[in-house]
Amino acid sequence: MFQKLTRRKRKLKKGQAMIETVCVLALHFFLISFMITGFQLMHNKMVYSMAAYEGVRTAIAYNPKSGYNTKAAKARAEEMAKNQIGSNKVTVQINNKGDFFECVVKADVKFLAPIIDPNLKEGLKKNLPVTARFTMRKERP
């Protein structure tokens, strides 16, 4: 009788360890995915910022034969985003603003785990629009 009770207790304790492990693992997985997502966001921002810079730098260059080449600028920014992030879902705009060119790189980035918006206004969400832009004075003809 006594031995049966002890076995039951042991069986119950085995389940407890399993449940604790599952809880701890879930919490750790959440923390790790939160970290990865945060760094993913910063990496995306950095690359799109560089892409916008490269795009506008290419756009302002004046070629005496063909003038300003905004197509090459757009392609340059897209290529950079593609090579660094590996995604084609990036919108690049080259805006002509008088003496200036503006390059805007936009992307709706999907993350590994839901992240908290840096402005803490919209709460948890899966996608975050990342935008980078630079404006530069055109080279003179």
Next chain:
Amino acid sequence: MNIKQKIKTGQKKRFRRKKGSVLFITLGLCIVSVIFFGFAFDIARIMYFKSYTRNLASAMALSIVNECAFAYHDSVNGARVVIVHDAASKPMTGYKGKYFADRNYVKVLYDKNKDGMDKTYHIDYRNDIVLNPYYISGGNVVNKTDKKRFEVGSDGVNGEVEVHITARVDLFFLQGLFQKHKIIRESAIAQPTAYATKSYQKIRDEQKITFEWWEWKADY
């Protein structure tokens, strides 16, 4: 009570004490993980803003060169370029720029690039953006412009412009522990070059940007 019984009793007491210790350890680990994450995330943000500030400085320097550069033929140096920084700059004949390389144009450039700045990124364009600054110890600059560099830069012939930006970044996680803002200092130099062709037509070469680790090569 013999020794065996004593050991058993002691073990039982230890097991009782250990109840819940796993949860405490887990909680501790979680707190450590969150602190580690906060620290690392803020460091990542600082790295991003350093890169952004460098690009912004470079964009401003190139814009100033494109707006305010003036190429002419000097009897001593040959073809050369100077950055026109005020109305008294020489030579002014044929200068096509609307602005001079001064605070007014810095404000124009700042306003043009303002939309691309993060909400947690702060620059006061009046004090934090300095053209051709004087350096003092520790990489700090004096908020005063070395006007000679607009006329003769590091190559000894052409003028150059260095844009030095001091930006403040709000920290998310570290502000309670260390400081509220992180100060970032970055600069970029743009120096145009010119050469005279056989027909004495003055043309300007591609601008050269000098980075610490990266040299621009126009391959398009």
